[in-house]
Amino acid sequence: MAIGDMSNAPTTAQASLTIDGRTVEAGQGTTVLEAALAVGIDIPRLCHHPDLSAWGGCRLCLVEVEGQATPAPSCGLAVREGMVVTTQSERLTALRREVLDFLLSDHPLRCVVCERAGRCELQRYAYELGLEETSHDKEVARDLYQDDNAFFIRDHQYCISCTKCVRVCDEVVGATAIEMARRGFGTYVATPFDAPLAETSCTFCGNCLQVCPTAALMPVGRIGKGREWDLVRTRTVCPYCGTGCGLEVATRNGEIVSVSGYADAPANGEFLCTKGRFGLGFATHPQRLRKPMVRRDLANRLGLTPDQPPAGLGRSPLVRAPGLAESHVEVEWDVALDIVAGSLAEIVEGSGPDAVAGIGSALAANEDNYAIQKLMRGVIGTNNIDLCARL
Amino acid sequence: MTASERRGAAGAPQPPLQGEEAVRLAAQHYSEVLAGVPRRYLVCAGTGCVSNGSLQVLEALQVALAGTEHAGTNGRQEGWPKVVSITGCHGFCAKGPLVRVEPGGLLCSEVRPEAVPEMVRLIEAGEAPQEALTYHDPITGDAYSHEHEIPFYAHQQRITLQNCGVVDPEDIRTYFARGGYAGLTRALFQMSPDEVVGEVSASRLRGRGGAGFSTGEKWGLTRRQPGERKFIICNGDEGDPGAFMDRSIMEGDPHAVLEGMVIAGYAVGASEGYVYVRHEYPLAVNRLRRAIEEANLWGLLGPSVVGTPFSFQIHVREGAGAFVSGEETALIRSIQGERAVPFMRPPYPSEKGLWGCPTCINNVETLATVPLVIARGAEWYAGLGTQNSGGTKVFALTGAIRNTGLVEVPLGTSLRHVVERIGGGAREGRTIKAVQVGGPSGGCLPESLLDTPVDYEDLGRTGAIMGSGGMVVADNATCMVDLARYFLSFTQDESCGKCVPCRVGTRKMLVILTRITEGQARPEDLDRLEQIANVVCTASLCGLGRTAPNPILTTLRYFRDEYQAHIHDRRCPAGTCAALAGKE
Numbered sequence: 001m002a003i004g005d006m007s008n009a010p011t012t013a014q015a016s017l018t019i020d021g022r023t024v025e026a027g028q029g030t031t032v033l034e035a036a037l038a039v040g041i042d043i044p045r046l047c048h049h050p051d052l053s054a055w056g057g058c059r060l061c062l063v064e065v066e067g068q069a070t071p072a073p074s075c076g077l078a079v080r081e082g083m084v085v086t087t088q089s090e091r092l093t094a095l096r097r098e099v100l101d102f103l104l105s106d107h108p109l110r111c112v113v114c115e116r117a118g119r120c121e122l123q124r125y126a127y128e129l130g131l132e133e134t135s136h137d138k139e140v141a142r143d144l145y146q147d148d149n150a151f152f153i154r155d156h157q158y159c160i161s162c163t164k165c166v167r168v169c170d171e172v173v174g175a176t177a178i179e180m181a182r183r184g185f186g187t188y189v190a191t192p193f194d195a196p197l198a199e200t201s202c203t204f205c206g207n208c209l210q211v212c213p214t215a216a217l218m219p220v221g222r223i224g225k226g227r228e229w230d231l232v233r234t235r236t237v238c239p240y241c242g243t244g245c246g247l248e249v250a251t252r253n254g255e256i257v258s259v260s261g262y263a264d265a266p267a268n269g270e271f272l273c274t275k276g277r278f279g280l281g282f283a284t285h286p287q288r289l290r291k292p293m294v295r296r297d298l299a300n301r302l303g304l305t306p307d308q309p310p311a312g313l314g315r316s317p318l319v320r321a322p323g324l325a326e327s328h329v330e331v332e333w334d335v336a337l338d339i340v341a342g343s344l345a346e347i348v349e350g351s352g353p354d355a356v357a358g359i360g361s362a363l364a365a366n367e368d369n370y371a372i373q374k375l376m377r378g379v380i381g382t383n384n385i386d387l388c389a390r391l
Numbered sequence: 392m393t394a395s396e397r398r399g400a401a402g403a404p405q406p407p408l409q410g411e412e413a414v415r416l417a418a419q420h421y422s423e424v425l426a427g428v429p430r431r432y433l434v435c436a437g438t439g440c441v442s443n444g445s446l447q448v449l450e451a452l453q454v455a456l457a458g459t460e461h462a463g464t465n466g467r468q469e470g471w472p473k474v475v476s477i478t479g480c481h482g483f484c485a486k487g488p489l490v491r492v493e494p495g496g497l498l499c500s501e502v503r504p505e506a507v508p509e510m511v512r513l514i515e516a517g518e519a520p521q522e523a524l525t526y527h528d529p530i531t532g533d534a535y536s537h538e539h540e541i542p543f544y545a546h547q548q549r550i551t552l553q554n555c556g557v558v559d560p561e562d563i564r565t566y567f568a569r570g571g572y573a574g575l576t577r578a579l580f581q582m583s584p585d586e587v588v589g590e591v592s593a594s595r596l597r598g599r600g601g602a603g604f605s606t607g608e609k610w611g612l613t614r615r616q617p618g619e620r621k622f623i624i625c626n627g628d629e630g631d632p633g634a635f636m637d638r639s640i641m642e643g644d645p646h647a648v649l650e651g652m653v654i655a656g657y658a659v660g661a662s663e664g665y666v667y668v669r670h671e672y673p674l675a676v677n678r679l680r681r682a683i684e685e686a687n688l689w690g691l692l693g694p695s696v697v698g699t700p701f702s703f704q705i706h707v708r709e710g711a712g713a714f715v716s717g718e719e720t721a722l723i724r725s726i727q728g729e730r731a732v733p734f735m736r737p738p739y740p741s742e743k744g745l746w747g748c749p750t751c752i753n754n755v756e757t758l759a760t761v762p763l764v765i766a767r768g769a770e771w772y773a774g775l776g777t778q779n780s781g782g783t784k785v786f787a788l789t790g791a792i793r794n795t796g797l798v799e800v801p802l803g804t805s806l807r808h809v810v811e812r813i814g815g816g817a818r819e820g821r822t823i824k825a826v827q828v829g830g831p832s833g834g835c836l837p838e839s840l841l842d843t844p845v846d847y848e849d850l851g852r853t854g855a856i857m858g859s860g861g862m863v864v865a866d867n868a869t870c871m872v873d874l875a876r877y878f879l880s881f882t883q884d885e886s887c888g889k890c891v892p893c894r895v896g897t898r899k900m901l902v903i904l905t906r907i908t909e910g911q912a913r914p915e916d917l918d919r920l921e922q923i924a925n926v927v928c929t930a931s932l933c934g935l936g937r938t939a940p941n942p943i944l945t946t947l948r949y950f951r952d953e954y955q956a957h958i959h960d961r962r963c964p965a966g967t968c969a970a971l972a973g974k975e
Contacts, residue, residue: 054735055889056734056890057890057891058890058891059890059891059892059930070929071929073735073932095926095929098922098923098926098930099891099892099926099930102891102894102895102896102899103895106895136899137902139898139902160891161888161889163889179730180888180889182888183713183715183884183886183887183888184884184885184886184887184893184894184897184898185883185886185895185897185898186888187887187888187889187894
């Protein structure tokens, strides 16, 4: 991504700086981290996210700046003309190892059974910097496990207090349902007065899960459903509203395991709402309609089935409602379309085109909605066309 | 026309005061009225004396004096001036409740309400008060009847504290009587904002909160920032264990703090200020609020300060009890209603501070000093200190020492002077071992370094810091490992938890120190401790983390043998670590 896309203010003035011996041009107001990433220099980081405010808490992105005695966090360091920055040195590697060593002392290393293994950022940097275990005495600060809602669990022992979840909830979603509570070693992500999430302003959009670097926040449906490398990730468009958010659907053996956003989706970046992230269960639901169905009385009249609908259908509330298979008959698409076309033609001939109306759907794509208005105006001959989103 | 004729013509000054002359006349009027009272009893109402019962002493004095000859003209609580009034902290907290009789400065210490009737009878009869109320030097046994003779006071130079223990913090007129708000009028009527900044720079006044940044330079930086809206913040979130310099100033001389803020506002171009005070200081909060009301009434705050077009308003914000709130970026977050966690600098508050506006944050002691610097001139103030740092510094002297309390000395004074001459040295049968300077962020200096001058640079070279002014004395019965463990348990607990090195590193150091004091040390613990300390110093986000290892690093530097005795011999040389007791 170009640097200009990341900063809010349009920048015209450019600064020329040196990062790891390379001359880099960057707009004034961008950070050293952004400038480095833009030219492909990767700097370790755990609390940074391009769409969130700079935090400076993980201390992994520390870099050395010529003329400065102590390393500075590149995520909050604005570029300056003539700056000379080093992102890799023995001293920095040693410091980063020490910081990771601290984090690992407070983190269960259950990577062999962890669902996040393979996509865990802590694991990634431990691997890159060669840390197998912590050199400190192990002490997990928080062992709180919360499963107070149907969508995701919060397993605080895996939390590294990067606060990305807090910032995304505040800065992107605007719900501000969570904040850090307590102090120091015991600090943890909490709801107001530790209330269950459902009693807070949480909208269960799950964008906190999206930015969580570890297994601290996991979708309920993801648990026990395989390791990262067992999953097939498919990019698609959300079927709910017309915004057209990009989804990345993770499946295993044809079953949806979890849904996430992906960074460069054109409509939504990587952030989703609760429907897109947690509402795709219908896709594989046994009651989902997969073929056209015709009412059994109509089908009987058209000679498609010898069976009559069950007696008493719809007559009394005391009579058991029939199942779909009892009230309807499954037919092929051609048959169903012929019935619809024939019925519409009959109505138009008998009562005129204005007896017909079409209603498009906000859940449908623009192309589909265009097609239905074309059908109404051009084929049926009526202006009776509307869309549910207008209501 | 003589002064008294002028006063007679105008009568008592009426609020609001408008113009330089009005403030000068108020000072003259009220100082003359106070001087006209033959005897005034000033009862210390600092937090220490109040908890020792000084308010009961105050009541007993009012009762005892109700029938005396000059009480009639003054009344008890009504009327003015009062024969009995409260003051802020006198400093000599170890001897409270304190009552000083003015003029003259006769000091009665450890006054109980029962002793008051006899005390008043003797004093009113022109005799010395009871022997038990007279201060006796613990070493020589000499009696000292007057405050200025007592070694604890005689070896100090009280500049910033000059009004503490003298003015009634709930009565602006006593502040006028001491020349209050003269600094403000000099700034407003005789100086441009740039000249005020220049004057403060020339005084070599440096931030008394601990870091020692030049106050004038800080004002200049904020002044030069573009922006319509700027803020002054007074940092009263004094959190070091055992430190109470700022509390005493806010409780004892709140108008000095307000006057300093208004001058700062004029200098940097701000029209609004916040005093951020810990809610654990309710007396300071109440007196500041009252002082703000009085200053508004007298036209020293508000839309037209002393009748000029300059407008300034001050708000009080209470902190919710976190040490890290004293860190300037965290403090700003807290005023904004957010969680008090520090943020990366730059941008500094002078560029982007409160609500994104240029903000000048100064410590209480710094701001309370400003009026004097302006009123008496930079040259006078700079002359009090050293080449690099002008003026005086207030310390809260505590620990294993004879005289504890609040002391003020010129910068450059040796630690030995403070500890031995003012503090009276070690208690009987003990010897001074070390002084922890600068609170939990500071360092522990051995007796051999007591000749170090109290100055930002000199203290910095020893591994300690000036800090906000905590000074804890340790004697031979103090275990230095345990002392380091104590300070670290404080910083570990007060770490905000934002950055990894401070959040986890302070915890790991505390675990090791606890292990050592419990006789469970491992041979590699010393190296490990030093390694972690260096990482926490280098990689932490804010000053809290960066300085948290100082007590460990300095005790390791000067008292390594004590660590080694704990680790290798399983022995505590001071004999205080319980798990190692009996192994001496």
